[in-house]
Amino acid sequence: MLLEVEGLSVNYGHIEAIRGVSFGVEEGTIATLIGANGAGKTTTLKTLSGLRKVREGKVVFDGTDITNLSPEKRVKLGISQSPEGRGCFPGMTVRENLDMGAYVRKDRRSKAYAEDLDRVFTLFPRLKEREKQVAGSMSGGEQQMLAMGRALMARPRLVLLDEPSMGLAPKLIQQIFAIITEINQQGTTVLLVEQNAAQALKRAHTAHVLETGEIVRSGTGTELAGDPAVKAAYLGGDV
Incomplete structure (x- = not known):
């Protein structure tokens, strides 16, 4: 496992942004976090980059505990981020x-x-x-x-992509997601945060649904794309 997140909890002041989040990312794969605005997706990525302090839990990258490492040291180890808002x-x-x-x-x-x-x-x-x-x-x-x-x-060995399709025209969204797949096929592991759940699940090997700071569902991209509750909440389908 290239990235292991164990029991991660992060606060903004007295507000608990994420709590008890655990998941892993296998090397050479695309993993995605989907969820509504305010679910904790961006906070999770910022924490993995070292921009947010961990209240509880730990982050392990390629066998090394990086929970308290600076952002610069994480970049040197092989973690890079494309932030929300570019x-x-x-x-x-x-x-x-x-x-x-x-x-x-x-x-x-x-x-x-x-x-x-x-x-x-x-x-x-x-x-x-x-x-x-x-x-x-x-x-x-x-x-x-x-x-x-x-x-x-x-x-990077792991690239964190935060809402890469936000605000883009549909034709360009297709292009961006095709490039994400190509980046992965060239050997870079990808952790993708996306509100465009349909495209994210189509590309992802593994996927997790974040709701109010907690992971409520996990599986392959195909499994979650076929989950009735996920369809109803994020894909415009009916339960």
Whole structure:
């Protein structure tokens, strides 16, 4: 198991954002967390990235307890995140944003770095076309591509994707999810947080439903897509 989350509880002040959350992510797979707004999905990812302190429980990455590690050390170990809302640096160019994603790396003049940059430009040809353009002048879809590309520049073993389809046109949503599958097929493990449950479950090997800070259902993507309660709550179906 590449990632193991055990009994994770996190507070915002006196408010319990997630409680007793446990799940694992196998190396080489796509796992997804689905749920309504406020369910605790983004809090979970921020906690895995080290941006939120753990009240109870622990996080283990590739056999190492990282519960109290800094975000920078987690990136060095191989965990990278594309945040909700994209978080691009608007005054920087596409290339400068991508270089920021690799800030912990010491090999920026190496062949490996050039290969990773080429990988990002192959996955997202639009970024190559816009390499010298400032991020703030790009469309929402282009900024989403940039946020994902920036996360990949850290050469992660596990990439955390927070609402990659948010605010995008349907055609672009299909493209983003196809790229997520390709990223995984190239060997990067993916933990995906998504409100577009239909697309997330279609792509995921394993899936978990978060409701008010707790995991209430787990299974394969196919199993949860066929679950009547999940259909009714998240897929527009009837129980």
